Amino acid sequence: MAGRRTIGFLIGLCLVASGCSLKPINLGKEEPLPLRTTVTSDDGRVLARLFKQNRTLVAYKEIPRTLIEAVLAAEDSRFFEHPGYDLEAIARAALSNLKEGEVVQGGSTITQQYVKNTFFRKPGRTFERKAREVRLAIEVERRYSKKEILERYLNTVYFGAGAYGVKAASQAFFGHGQKGLTLTESALLASVIKSPSFYDPRDHPGNARGRRDYVLDRMLELDVIGARRADKAQEMPLGVTSAPPRMPTREPFFVEAVRQEIYRDRRFGSAEQDRARAWWEGGLNIETTLDLRLQRLAESAVGRVLNQPGDPEAALVSIDPQTGEVVAMVGGRDWSASQVNLALGKAGGGSGRQPGSSFKPIVAAAAMEAGISLDTQYESGPANFLLDDGSTWSPGNYEGSDYGVLTVGEAMVKSVNGVYARLGLDLGAGQIATQAELMGVRSDLAAYPSIALGSEEVSVLDMASVYATLANYGTAIEPTTIKRVTLPGGEVIEPDQEVIPGTIAPGNAYLLTKVLEQVVQRGTGIGAAIGRPAAGKTGTTDDYGDAWFVGYTPQLVTAVWVGYPNGRVPMLNVHGIRVLGGTFPATIWRLFMTGAMQGVPVKEFRVPKSELVNVEIDPVTGLLAAPWCPGKMKTMLRQEAPTEYCPAPPPPSPVPLETPSAEPEEEDDKGKDDPKGSGEPSPAPSSSSSPTPSPEPSKKPGKNEDSKA
The missing domain is CATH 3.40.710.10 (DD-peptidase/beta-lactamase superfamily)
Structure with missing residues (x-):
């Protein structure tokens, strides 16, 4: 079934592509201006305002040639040859998908990616959408030159770490603008486009290095660099800075936890790029669970106890058990110093801890x-x-x-x-x-x-x-x-706990x-x-x-x-x-x-009365207590409570009456029934209390x- 769909999809694309030259399509409006996202506490006080301030447009001539070549090698090596779609790439992807039995590879060109980033705000995989995407790509190729398309693409593509466009990405990962990018840095930036989360060089350096080296191998294969440069570049470390750009916020540790929750929720986009866009520019109004009174108490408690230079750090999480709402969170001492939330463990950029x-x-x-x-x-x-x-x-x-x-x-x-x-x-x-x-x-x-x-x-x-x-x-x-998220159109999304x-x-x-x-x-x-x-x-x-x-x-x-x-x-x-x-x-x-x-x-x-019962238990037998075996009151599961009383002691044996003899007999062995010859009972064992x-x-x-x- 998957194979027939793939073949039909491929044939349909060919038909659409062949007919596109006869039917021009209106590009319509390009991507609207980003909207500001606001994050508030549970009482409406602003914690953070997030908007598109980390994108700086750059002209084609300001983009290093090595970066362009690296991106083409990674994403679309036939960019300067195709008319906006690449049937060869589509066929190659279709065969790969047939072999795997599922969609594992796409055939999108850079032009098609630009169209998706610019004209389609919501994700989708329908045939009609793909056909429109191809037709729009052809129209983009008609309207703009190849260099203009590359410039637009490299200013809109998402690189991770909240960075859109090559300049913001270069600053986010390397701490400098795009003009100073080296071959190794260019290859790394090109490598993360495919999956910004999976190839994040800070969170997944092994994945990033493998993808970077693949891009360098592709550049060598395409003859844009020589073997010596490729080998030298592959020997270089990733070279990223220790922390991504700072997040302007009032409670950064908590806001980072909110961001992670948005990024995990596919209702804000099926791809991570879409969820990142919703966070940074989607105009969301995010009402959180943070109680600022409790937050101040938490920070004060930590500060009162650990207040000396060289002291260890503390993390604190407080939850309402009836709702699951996180009402306070201390993730460390200084967000700007580490940007690691210790309360979230590995998910917060740190490590887990043994409990x-x-x-x-x-x-x-x-x-x-x-x-x-x-x-x-x-x-x-x-x-x-x-x-x-x-x-x-x-x-x-x-x-x-x-x-x-x-x-x-x-x-x-x-x-x-x-x-x-x-x-x-x-x-x-x-x-x-x-x-x-x-x-x-x-x-x-x-x-x-x-x-x-x-x-x-x-x-x-x-x-x-x-x-x-x-x-x-x-x-x-x-x-x-999160309590609720209100979208720009008024739709309310509540947590799916x-x-x-x-x-x-x-x-x-x-x-x-x-x-x-x-x-x-x-x-x-x-x-x-x-x-x-x-x-x-x-x-x-x-x-x-x-x-x-x-x-x-x-x-x-x-x-x-x-x-x-x-x-x-x-x-x-x-x-x-x-x-x-x-x-x-x-x-x-x-x-x-x-x-x-x-x-x-x-x-x-509260005692869950339907399941528990208070009973008096004999500590010796574990059965119900009785007048002859007093016990202690104990709360037990109803099904585990005993139903029988401790056994009654046997009645005393009758004492036989002896006929008195005329003269009492003398005992030859004094103390016969007393091994010690003392007639005194052995001392009772002493009890000792358990140690502290x-x-x-x-x-x-x-x-x-x-x-x-």
Whole structure:
């Protein structure tokens, strides 16, 4: 079917092309002037105004010959020979598409690309549109000279990084105008036209280098450069500047997150170029979710804690768990210095970070969904585990601690690795990774056993999203930075958020939340207590390179990460202390949430009554308590609650009556029934309290990474 469509399309183009000379077509109006895009906070205050200020028109004579030759080699080597369409290129593309069984290659000339960029604002792939595109290309060739067409094309084509036209692109990637472009730089600019995102030299240097070298090979093949120049150019580095042009904005980290959301949404264009055009010149009115009061509180909390030269940086994301709306975001200290949003991880231009023990609630959720309750007991001490691949995994607790046998819930409070390592092996790494993805982790996760201890890299937004799922009783809502977008014509586009109910049963989410409340009340997260119901978890990697606190009230979820952005630098002496999740991250969380919750009614975490029941349980048997076996009240899943009472004690045996003898017999062996001859009971075993909870390490096979509290 695809083959017949391709052949029919090719024949139709030939017919259209052959008849175009008989029917002139009106070019109509060229592309209208770009419209300004405005980004506002949730209360209407302007965060950014974006418009076409990074395009500067240049004349053909101002464009270096090497750049023209590189673009022709990359995009249309027969440009000076065809009449606006190239049947040879179309046929070549059609054969390639037939071979692959899908559209993998196009046959558009530079003239056709110019027509698409200028006369077609909306994307499309219909035959009628393609036919009109060819006819318009022929008319453009009639109206303008080849040099004029090239000049117009090189002033309108999109190169990525918000740059349209060769001058803006040269400044964006190399920091200078187009007149000074070298052969290597020209080839790189020509290479990104095909796919500005995939061949972005900053985000994907390997892709960019491969495409650049291909363009140089094509130039050599077309005999526009010699072999020596080609070889020398291919040996050169990409040579791009460290950062793209600055974005004029009030809250740059947050606005960058908004931009990424627009760029991902195909409702603003099927191609990235179309979505970039909508962002920079589409006249969009973007109402965001940012609460500027909370944003100021977040920035203040970070600044109060990390305020000395050489301090690590912090990232913070705060989400409304009922809507998924991101209400505050701290992505770093200075956008202009790095243009990397640390809150977004790899998507923000940085790297993911290991969450350490803050990942444990995901493991517990996976366990509960698999029928393993929070009361299930495991050994907690260090151990050596032989894995399926023959390697040995040796996770340990903080400072080698061994707490004996602990429940899954108590091991969460104390943040004990030994329990979660064993639990993770019972579950399987794949099941844990799947649970994490369901609950909101969008970073790629590898299924190593050490995933149970938080060894896989995630973003701060990921972790805020996961805990928002817990706060929302198992319903995961994709986070968004956008409330609505109004187009110039008045059409309103609202976020298309993915909603996944039941990623964890509501009852399980509640029970896990109650354990995480204990973390804040008496566990490793006690430094995050805010005087109202709150739940959360600390996380620290074994090298002290990443420290986390992620927590929530019924109304708000906040994730805080502290670390150095350029790799995991051990934070062994910051303000005189080792940085753990319970130190700076918990303090930042507490300062922010205290202010954020001011004036907000105090709420307890709601009990999902349809799934939970309060019962009095005998701690010895796990059955219902009775007068002869008093117990403690406990909240349980209805289907897991016992229905039988603890067994009644047997009735006392009757005491036989002995006939008294005339004379009592003497015992020859005093103490016969007393091995010690004392007649005194052995002393009862002494009980000892558990040691104070402390953070603990995790280890990832092959990566030598552990987590602490």
